[in-house]
Amino acid sequence: MDKRSLLHSGYLNETLRSWQSNCGELTPNNLMYPVFIIEDDNGIEPIKSMPGISRYGLNQLKKHLDLLIGKGLKSILVFGVVEGLPKDAIGSNADNPNNPVIKALPKLRNWYPNLTIACDVCLCPYTDHGHCGILNPDGTINNSASIKRIAEVALSYAQAGAQIVAPSDMMDGRIGAIKDLLIKNDLGNKTAVLSYAVKFSSSFYGPFRDAANSKPAFGDRRCYQLPTNSSGLAHRAAERDVREGADMLMVKPGLAYLDLVQSVKKGHPHHPMFIYQVSGEYSMIYHAASNGVFDLKIALSEILTSMRRAGADVIITYYTPVILDWLLVKSKY
Numbered sequence: 001m002d003k004r005s006l007l008h009s010g011y012l013n014e015t016l017r018s019w020q021s022n023c024g025e026l027t028p029n030n031l032m033y034p035v036f037i038i039e040d041d042n043g044i045e046p047i048k049s050m051p052g053i054s055r056y057g058l059n060q061l062k063k064h065l066d067l068l069i070g071k072g073l074k075s076i077l078v079f080g081v082v083e084g085l086p087k088d089a090i091g092s093n094a095d096n097p098n099n100p101v102i103k104a105l106p107k108l109r110n111w112y113p114n115l116t117i118a119c120d121v122c123l124c125p126y127t128d129h130g131h132c133g134i135l136n137p138d139g140t141i142n143n144s145a146s147i148k149r150i151a152e153v154a155l156s157y158a159q160a161g162a163q164i165v166a167p168s169d170m171m172d173g174r175i176g177a178i179k180d181l182l183i184k185n186d187l188g189n190k191t192a193v194l195s196y197a198v199k200f201s202s203s204f205y206g207p208f209r210d211a212a213n214s215k216p217a218f219g220d221r222r223c224y225q226l227p228t229n230s231s232g233l234a235h236r237a238a239e240r241d242v243r244e245g246a247d248m249l250m251v252k253p254g255l256a257y258l259d260l261v262q263s264v265k266k267g268h269p270h271h272p273m274f275i276y277q278v279s280g281e282y283s284m285i286y287h288a289a290s291n292g293v294f295d296l297k298i299a300l301s302e303i304l305t306s307m308r309r310a311g312a313d314v315i316i317t318y319y320t321p322v323i324l325d326w327l328l329v330k331s332k333y
């Protein structure tokens with residue numbers, strides 16, 4: 001060790017500090033904004049558990065997105081939320097022509113030709129039991145029926161105009177099933193698959209289940225979402241999804257799992273790595289900032305930088321509108 005290497009001299013001022021950076025800057029290209037679409041085109045419903053975030057009907061969403069696109073928004077992740085359309089055992093309304101996502105996609109594509117649209121693919125917002133797959137009579141997951149149905153739903157979103165389908169269900173084999181069906185329908189090279197590959201069973205999803213009206217009616221999701229204590233399963237899940245043809249990978253939630261972001265990215269350096277900063281992370285930061293624990297901008301900047309440093313190429317965050325404003329004022333993080 002060189003005793004004369006006085007570290008402080010290496011980052012004396014802003015310019016010297018910038019030379020030490022070994023993670024890319026944050027730009028609008030590194031942000032994806034999750035949006036919830038409801039059936040009533042003129043509706044707007046604030047989500048209580050996520051202050052500042054609302055569900056939008058299509059006309060309201062247009063007003064919201066018009067502003068954000070003016071500020072540099074590049075991509076969104078779309079979730080459908082239904083109240084009028086009934087739920088059933090197989091999530092029939094996930095891809096019904098009246099589904100709010102299916103209806104919105106052609107219009108969004110037409111209004112915003114330069115916006116990249118990803119669709120969350122899952123059954124939980126549309127099943128009466130609230131689970132992410134199809135169940136056997138004894139309440140366990142019927143894996144083969146689930147992935148067949150999930151692939152059908154993904155195909156419908158792709159046909160309606162989604163450039164990315166993002167299965168969040170965590171059923172074994174769903175990436176392969178989706179890829180097969182896309183290829184069979186000539187969409188193999190038109191629709192990318194972003195796999196929620198490394199998705200943990202997490203208390204941080206609480207507010208989302210409110211937002212998407214998708215709480216399980218019984219039991220929990222621990223038998224198909226990853227256990228917090230297992231980095232082995234997390235890596236096997238990522239490897240399996242890559243083998244089945246995933247184009248992009250995600251780790252979710254973010255902050256508590258940055259070790260896996262780093263190691264999964266190292267294992268798959270050629271796959272874009274996404275982090276989903278989930279609903280509970282959003283609300284936790286929001287409440288801490290509004291109670292004076294820290295300044296929102298300084299703390300969020302620190303967290304986002306740590307995510308980039310760990311290896312995230314894209315951060316999916318409900319804070320996207322706020323961050324776009326900051327980036328406009330000063331492109332400095």
Ligand code: PBG
Pocket residue numbers: 120122124132168169204205206207208209221277278279280
């Ligand atoms: C649905 C889904 C969930 C999230 C994204 N897709 C919830 C879950 O798996 O329970 C969570 C997103 C968030 O908390 O912001 N499968």
